[in-house]
Amino acid sequence: MTHPLRIRAFRLLFIGRTISSVGDAVVPTALAIAVTQATGSAAALATVLGCAMLPRLLLLPIGGVVADRWDARRVAVASDLVRCLCQLVVGLELLGGRPDLVHLAATAALGGAASAFAMPTRMALVAGTVDGPARLKANALTGSATALIQLCGPALAGLLIYGVGAGWAFVLDSASFLVSASMLAVIRVRRTPIARRTMLADLAEGWSEVRSRGWYWSSLVAHSVWNGAAAVLATLGPLVAARRLGGDGAWIVVLEAGAVGLTVGSVLAGRLTPRRPVLVGNLGLASYALPLVLLALAAPVPLLVGGYAVAMGALGFLNPVWQTTVQQHIPAHVLARVTSYDWLLSLAATPVGYALTPVAASAWGTSAPLLIAAVLVAGSCLATAAFPDVRRLTATGRPGAPTGAVGDPDSDEAAGVAAADVTEEVA
Incomplete structure (x- = not known):
């Protein structure tokens, strides 16, 4: 190769x-x-x-x-x-x-x-x-x-x-x-x-490709929830760190640990080839519940640093694995449209998280939205394993991949x- x-x-x-x-x-x-x-x-x-x-x-x-x-x-x-x-x-x-x-x-x-x-x-x-x-x-x-x-x-x-x-x-x-x-x-x-048609027809074809693949749309739901949970953590993390973990410096250390984890996960993705890439990647994403729970409990900074590094390592591993799987299984002529829906769902969840988190924190305190986000992200990512398409999708099959080197x-x-x-x- x-x-x-x-x-x-x-x-x-x-x-x-x-x-x-x-x-x-x-x-x-x-x-x-x-x-x-x-x-x-x-x-x-x-x-x-x-x-x-x-x-x-x-x-x-x-x-x-x-x-x-x-x-x-x-x-x-x-x-x-x-x-x-x-x-x-x-x-x-x-x-x-x-x-x-x-x-x-x-x-x-x-x-x-x-x-x-x-x-x-x-x-x-x-x-x-x-x-x-x-x-x-x-x-x-x-x-x-x-x-x-x-x-x-x-x-x-x-x-x-x-x-x-x-x-x-x-x-x-x-x-x-x-x-x-x-x-x-x-x-x-x-x-x-691709054949020239109306804009609506092209949009509908892209969405049809997403909707027809259980492994894809179920994963998108989980990934969107993950992004919403990340917005919750980003909103409340600095506040909790300043009030209960010793100051802003603690949050900076947590973020740096996450960047290290993201790098390590990306490197590992290039060296490991999971047989069931989407299943493994989604199960790994469930680990994002760990830093959310630790922050809600105001756990010691070393534990939070380790938990966030693990969670971001899982994200670093998932990203290349997910991209490769999509490139192999989505037909080339609709790849950009399918990718646009992927980005749309992910980005849309982020402002929702930013908007709802302050309201929830004001009503129930900072721990409640963090714990709710932890349950949602763990539940949605683990739930993808219930879909047969997710369990059966392997790294070897390549329907829709373009031919020729x-x-x-x-x-x-x-x-x-x-x-x-x-x-x-x-x-």
Whole structure:
């Protein structure tokens, strides 16, 4: 089996994504500090974040249709260029010293809309550059690199913000999107053209593919609950740490442990091949109940650190395994649309968790919502084992996977092919 990094197309895709992740890792911290310093208002930050989230949620299904219709690679390039421009505008405005909230909200909305078209392309790009047997390792490599960057992201953000200013964090992110677009522009990605129909027909076909697979939709329900539970933990974790665990430093240690666990899980996913990948991955996700319960009980920090590291390790393991399974079992011509519904359900659960948690905590205290979330996430993830499709789905079957290898044309041995000849391959 050819190592994914020996495939030129994936290597460039991997480099572009990794560099882009560096910029993305520093922006959340930079945005929070920049908006807070400029306005002194938490509501202003919530407005900017909401302006990014709303168009992303509304446009995700359409982004999936567009990626399936008009080539995931070209859609990803266009999205990267739009986000490059948005981050550059924000960076220059911050460097100018007088940021305008309306401008920040508008660029956040445009960037959120662009991301709605980029996110459904991710699985399709890997599936179109790496052949089946190497996809797990390719997904694991991407997951490991992203997790490592997230581990270092807050420190890098701090260096940029307090060293040269928050605006440079956005300039860095802008440059990273430009690099990613440049890498994508010169690679060849295999694709399966689809018949031109109405937008509603294409949306319905994508949803039909989701609904017809018990292993897929049942897992999506569990994954959505997991994201909602993560929002509960993210909302109450800092508060509980400050009040009952000795201060903000304890929460920072917990988050760093989670980043380490995420990295280790991603690495293990590239080395282990579970026979029943979805079953194993979903059962592992149930471990997220552990840090929720420990936080509800205000357990000692070392226990909470260990529990959160285990839970995030399970997530790091699941992500590449899930992506590979979807790439192998979902037909190539609907992969972006199916992926868009995956993202939609996952993202929609997060703001729900953010909205309901403060209300529940105000009514019942912080422990109750944490324990409720623990029961829901453990129950939903373990319940997927009751579905025969989940238990029977193995890593060996590959219905719907595209045929033919893509390793040879873009491997190191063929690196002399002119750039103009490797921009696209249509299956």
